[in-house]
Amino acid sequence: MAEQDITQETSRVYSLNLGPQHPSTHGVLRILLDLDGEYIVKADPVIGYGHRGHEKMGENRPYKQFLPNSSRMDYLSGMIFNHGFVLAVEKLVGIEVPERAKYIRVIASELNRISSHLLWFGTYVMDLGGFTPFLYAFDDREQILDILDSVSGSRLTYSYCRFGGVCRDVDSRFIDMTRAFLKRMETRWADYDNLVTKNIIFIHRTRDVGIIDRELCRQYGVTGPNLRACGVSFDVRRSEPYEVYDRLDFEVPTGSKGDALDRYDVRFKEMQQSCRIIDQALDQLPGGAFVAEKVPQKLKPPKGDVYTAFESARGLSAYYMVSDGSPGPYRCHIRVPSFGNLNALNDVLPGTMVADAISILGSIDVVIPEIDR
Amino acid sequence: MSSDWFRLILGLLIALGFSQLNALFLVWLERKVAGHIQLRPGPMEVGPHGLLQTIADGVKLVGKELILPFKADRKLFFLAPVLVFTPVLVGFLVLPFGQNMIIRDMNLGVLLIFGFSTITVLAILAGGWASNNKYALLGAVRSVAQNIAYEIPLLLSVMSVVLMVNSLSFSEIVNSQKTVWFIFLQPLAGLIYLISATAETNRAPFDIPEAESELVAGFHTEYSGMGFGLFFLAEYTNMFIVCAVATSLFFGGWQGLFGINLGIPGVFWFLFKTYALIFIIMWVRWTFPRVRFDQLMNFAWKVMIPLSLVNLVITAIVLKFV
Numbered sequence: 001m002a003e004q005d006i007t008q009e010t011s012r013v014y015s016l017n018l019g020p021q022h023p024s025t026h027g028v029l030r031i032l033l034d035l036d037g038e039y040i041v042k043a044d045p046v047i048g049y050g051h052r053g054h055e056k057m058g059e060n061r062p063y064k065q066f067l068p069n070s071s072r073m074d075y076l077s078g079m080i081f082n083h084g085f086v087l088a089v090e091k092l093v094g095i096e097v098p099e100r101a102k103y104i105r106v107i108a109s110e111l112n113r114i115s116s117h118l119l120w121f122g123t124y125v126m127d128l129g130g131f132t133p134f135l136y137a138f139d140d141r142e143q144i145l146d147i148l149d150s151v152s153g154s155r156l157t158y159s160y161c162r163f164g165g166v167c168r169d170v171d172s173r174f175i176d177m178t179r180a181f182l183k184r185m186e187t188r189w190a191d192y193d194n195l196v197t198k199n200i201i202f203i204h205r206t207r208d209v210g211i212i213d214r215e216l217c218r219q220y221g222v223t224g225p226n227l228r229a230c231g232v233s234f235d236v237r238r239s240e241p242y243e244v245y246d247r248l249d250f251e252v253p254t255g256s257k258g259d260a261l262d263r264y265d266v267r268f269k270e271m272q273q274s275c276r277i278i279d280q281a282l283d284q285l286p287g288g289a290f291v292a293e294k295v296p297q298k299l300k301p302p303k304g305d306v307y308t309a310f311e312s313a314r315g316l317s318a319y320y321m322v323s324d325g326s327p328g329p330y331r332c333h334i335r336v337p338s339f340g341n342l343n344a345l346n347d348v349l350p351g352t353m354v355a356d357a358i359s360i361l362g363s364i365d366v367v368i369p370e371i372d373r
Numbered sequence: 374m375s376s377d378w379f380r381l382i383l384g385l386l387i388a389l390g391f392s393q394l395n396a397l398f399l400v401w402l403e404r405k406v407a408g409h410i411q412l413r414p415g416p417m418e419v420g421p422h423g424l425l426q427t428i429a430d431g432v433k434l435v436g437k438e439l440i441l442p443f444k445a446d447r448k449l450f451f452l453a454p455v456l457v458f459t460p461v462l463v464g465f466l467v468l469p470f471g472q473n474m475i476i477r478d479m480n481l482g483v484l485l486i487f488g489f490s491t492i493t494v495l496a497i498l499a500g501g502w503a504s505n506n507k508y509a510l511l512g513a514v515r516s517v518a519q520n521i522a523y524e525i526p527l528l529l530s531v532m533s534v535v536l537m538v539n540s541l542s543f544s545e546i547v548n549s550q551k552t553v554w555f556i557f558l559q560p561l562a563g564l565i566y567l568i569s570a571t572a573e574t575n576r577a578p579f580d581i582p583e584a585e586s587e588l589v590a591g592f593h594t595e596y597s598g599m600g601f602g603l604f605f606l607a608e609y610t611n612m613f614i615v616c617a618v619a620t621s622l623f624f625g626g627w628q629g630l631f632g633i634n635l636g637i638p639g640v641f642w643f644l645f646k647t648y649a650l651i652f653i654i655m656w657v658r659w660t661f662p663r664v665r666f667d668q669l670m671n672f673a674w675k676v677m678i679p680l681s682l683v684n685l686v687i688t689a690i691v692l693k694f695v
Contacts, residue, residue, distance in 0.1 A: 016507050022589060038511070038666060114597025129577060135411040201662050202579055354511070354588075355581070355665045 058332030081225025210360030221340035224315020230258030384476030388465035453500030512591025547626030
């Protein structure tokens with residue numbers, strides 16, 4: 001299609017290949033657009049460029065060896081996917097986790113959620129043409145990466161959670177850095193409000209753009225901030241609390257219309273709520289062991305299956321694993337939120353302009369390697 | 374006669390040199406301004422505070438291969454970057470840098486500068502069309518629609534000033550601002566001019582012809598090497614010209630404020646004001662997101678043009694009866 005000579009085009013509708021190499025398709029997404037002038041007639045996301053076979057890899061190795069893979073699917077919330085994976089295995093094997101480890105995991109996961117949302121915030125505003133907030137957000141994100149780096153030794157693919165706890169205890173330096181970060185962010189939210197949220201051009205670019213309503217969410221399985229933006233208060237951390245989320249006081253922000261502005265607002269407030277969660281978790285952080293003592297080197301789970309849902313930065317994620325009694329899973333399936341979120345584009349994009357397509361794609365916040373896995 | 378020709382040729386040569394130097398400086402300035410707005414230092418490596426960075430970049434661009442895309446229109450493709458630079462150069466002929474620092478003081482100076490600036494659109498359309506690339510074509514089409522829409526309020530706001538002076542000559546317009554700048558008498562026209570000029574030069578938040586997140590690079594997507602370089606230089610020279618015109622029309626040109634010029638030569642006043650305006654345009658670019666195409670057109674046709682028409686009519690009535 002792309003090689004077609006446009007000077008020879010006779011029909012009104014022409015097709016445009018948006019991606020896989022395009023500044024705004026974030027990774028290797030390709031969208032086939034049928035355009036009438038600047039208006040989109042049909043949109044068809046093409047996925048699969050980043051397929052690495054993670055699920056198959058899970059099936060032919062022990063549970064322990066799959067741990068590094070878990071942070072390489074959604075590389076922006078690697079800590080949360082680590083966390084979800086160890087939760088699933090602990091449930092399958094029946095490992096008791098010390099209190100302190102639970103808190104540390106929650107703090108690390110929420111830090112990771114903020115870093116993921118900050119990156120989304122920066123790139124989304126950049127998609128809309130504002131370059132400066134991008135660098136501001138990256139400056140903040142850098143603080144989080146430093147914090148997580150200090151405990152896990154890695155900036156993106158952490159592998160920090162272990163079966164029965166975490167691999168390294170947090171020290172006073174970690175707590176000081178996290179406290180300093182929370183303090184820094186208090187003033188940053190106002191900066192972002194002034195720079196972006198209250199900007200008239202930004203509001204006009206996002207209000208009533210790309211409305212994903214409840215019905216559409218139900219049809220495509222849209223979850224996470226995209227679902228909450230249309231008023232459905234569904235958050236795994238609240239509806240099926242894992243770890244210590246039931247002991248922490250936080251709100252689940254919701255929108256009303258489900259347009260890009262609502263999705264922006266929900267994510268923005270979620271970052272603030274995550275800060276609240278971290279603050280409380282640091283206050284309540286108990287002493288004791290950071291990893292369970294009796295975790296066997298070779299896991300031999302009983303026959304059966306396990307399903308563990310958790311809330312990643314992008315929505316409802318889950319591990320479903322079937323054990324046949326061997327050291328590795330018989331089947332390892334991962335439910336990723338971006339797949340459903342992305343496919344809603346089929347219904348949302350037609351009728352909008354090319355500029356809106358970029359705005360909508362950015363507001364949905366997809367991570368393509370997570371879909372391709 | 375011969376001294377006239379001599380003045381013209383010498384002036385054009387100086388303009389050519391100045392426009393290149395100015396563009397190099399502006400590219401550096403933009404990167405510095407962007408850097409400091411974004412809490413980073415900007416270019417620092419080549420020369421003191423990165424002053425020679427753009428020269429290094431220019432040398433690199435000259436050394437790059439000129440790539441002709443598949444099935445592109447060869448003649449038009451290479452003509453467009455040259456075409457985009459000529460009108461910009463002509464603009465320098467009538468710009469009043471100082472009391473006597475004007476290459477050719479025409480009584481139609483204002484008309485000439487805006488007449489020629491329209492050719493830029495033609496060059497952009499030619500470049501976008503000849504590239505045989507859908508992104509480039511979309512960018513070119515956007516550019517034409519945008520420039521036509523914003524040319525009207527731009528000219529109407531200039532008309533208000535011209536009515537007040539009763540002349541199209543730059544030196545007369547500047548001379549009549551000896552005591553009060555026109556920005557104080559025509560604030561609305563001044564504002565409309567600045568907004569339209571930002572749109573005319575395809576600068577953010579009106580940079581939709583080259584919106585990099587939507588159209589990759591818009592009309593110059595397929596240009597490499599100096600082809601790209603010329604578009605780039607033209608953008609910055611164009612920016613200088615619209616700001617220089619704004620200085621002459623609304624901010625008193627080479628005159629000081631309220632007739633006080635502190636003994637500073639006029640040319641410095643002129644350059645200072647022009648670069649201050651350029652700085653504001655850069656500041657806007659690094660602060661605002663981009664508007665959408667239909668919003669841009671609505672803003673031009675539903676807000677800017679009616680406002681500038683009303684302003685023109687009021688100016689005419691006041692001048693007639695007061």
